[in-house]
Amino acid sequence: MLVVDASDGSHKVIDWTTEKNEWLKFIGGRGFGAKIVWEQTGKHTDPLGPENVLVLAAGPLAGLPVPGPRISICSLSPLTGIWGDSAVGGYAGLRLKQCGYDAVIIKGWRKDFAYLYVSDNCVELRDASHIVGKGSMEAQEELRKEYGNEVATLTIGPAGENLVLFACITSDYGRQSGRTGTGAVMASKGIKAVVLDGDADLPVADGESLLKLIEEAREKIIDNRELFEQFSKYGTMMTLDWAQSVSCLPTRNFTESIFEGAEGISASAVEIRVMRGKRGCFACPISCRTISEVRLNGEKFYLDGPEYETMALLGSNLGINNVEDLVVAHYLCDHYGMDAISAGVVVGFAIECAQRGLLTLDGLKAEWGNRETIFSLLESIAYRKGIGGILAEGVRRAAEIIGGGCEKYAMHVKGLEQSGYETRAAPGMSLAYGTCDVGAHHNRSTIIGWESKNDRLGTGREKVEVQILLQHQRSLFDALGVCRFPWCETKLPFEYYVGFYSATTGVRVDEKEILKASERIFNLTRMISVRRGVSRKDDYPPKRVFNEPLPSGPFKGVKLDPESYDHMLDMYYELRGWSCDGVPTSEKLEELGILELVEKRM
């Protein structure tokens, strides 16, 4: 593990294996991130101050030819004030591991921007004046000119530099560590980019078994022909048609759940009109990513995207009904380096508030789908110009600043803007957003799929149990440091991942134990947030879900019943072993083996 002080570039290497058993409990990736953030930050740490840490952590499987390495980027989030993490795919996980580190921890801060160069024999802060002010992909281009195309880079764009609270970190032409404002944290430390220039071997406990498992798994993925081909062709873009068909597609700032213009931004529209190629992450045969051509001001650009979340939040949620405009909006977010999900929600919020007369948009028309309004707002946010300065704070704070009761229209949980599912007719998904550790994000659970198939409007115990299981299963992938799609989209059995882990580390575990570890991480990230004031009051979906019935579609008239939600939340806490205020009990922490760790730093 590498610890770098941003103020002077001094660094030290920590060998975590001297406390191997303590660390192994947390697997790696976001698990390591959680332990580090728990130990290094406190109740009063300013997320944008020098005491906050930015942890880039690759799990044990990242960098091995298991499909899709992931780096989890963890810290206290400036957007929400609590635990925040986001994972980035592509090749960065491979290169970080090839530099010889499981994690890089950046502390401190500096005034002028520098970039961090890491290779297997060098760690150095270097002058970044030539890339300051550049878009995140332009900065990557520049760095690749210097270091060759084999390095992986993590860069921030103007939004990060201007401390937009939902700025992201970009890798490989638009793989984003999107959520929770990790880009702003990196900027606050004065780091414009990280160059990962490693090519070393990764030792494995039992290489032969691992290889055998990997080959078998790859065949399984490919043999599942229909799913494999469909997901390879469209990736998560397929979800758009599905979301529309089950009425949960966020439309016009989540006022509706069906979008009349969905066809224009669907996967087939993308395929016919803008798709120029496909990409996969390292060692993944699936290739779920799409390369699109973007036309902007008469110039041609390329975008790694779109995917479902951007189609929903920048498309239907803003009333955009054609792929050409959609890819421009997506490209702008990537270029400025800000989370497209949060940006879509913030812009939707601004348009709705302006239509209701609560806000003026610096002379822009408050119209859904208006390209000029949307593109200009994105730019103003990135540079904090005019109204953009307020919107750059995220919807929660923007609503506080604007006032006039507009918090009713602010779609967020714990300060994190809601991602791509409208949930008035989906109590389980409402609970998923309510209880996700970082805020309204689908990463931990997309129970909406299960709900739509089994019991859409129910609020029973089974649903809550499935919810908890999903929260442990899905977030495990970020701890292991690999993509979850081969499991959840092409149905590679979960056992394979347990097998990969055992073969890689030489630590024999079974499914139960590894899920326990995931639960341990979930409880620790909860404690990080509890330490900073989170409790039951923060575990509710946005107000709109309770107040306004759905205006159209098969669930017309449905809204979430507050009492049933409370009932589900009680069940959720009980099943988790948390108090009725949502705090993990000492018994639970003891059972998970982290009571001592927690008590030491409470």
Next chain:
Amino acid sequence: MAWVVAFRSKERDFCLKTTSFKSKPNFEKKKSRSRRIVPMPERCTACMLCMVACAIEHTGSLNPSRARLRVNNMLPMAEITFLEECDFCESLGADVPACVKKCPKGALRLG
């Protein structure tokens, strides 16, 4: 060897610091070979499975940086280059080179 992938153990420092795997591509030499591989970058998804296959076949390592070809994710098309050491698996007597066999997208063709 310790399993831990990314802390700096002495072994690693010694076994790997001597070479860099980033050699330059060399197209001249290839002309003398009896077969060649035609890359079709428009089909390539930059998954590097070909590199992994090559590294396993020729060096017994899972490290793609030990492969004899390079794939870089570029836009709009990936870039595929073969290094000087690549003999299209002739030395192994294989009918089909490892990379060609393992490419899931048919982006490498034996020509």
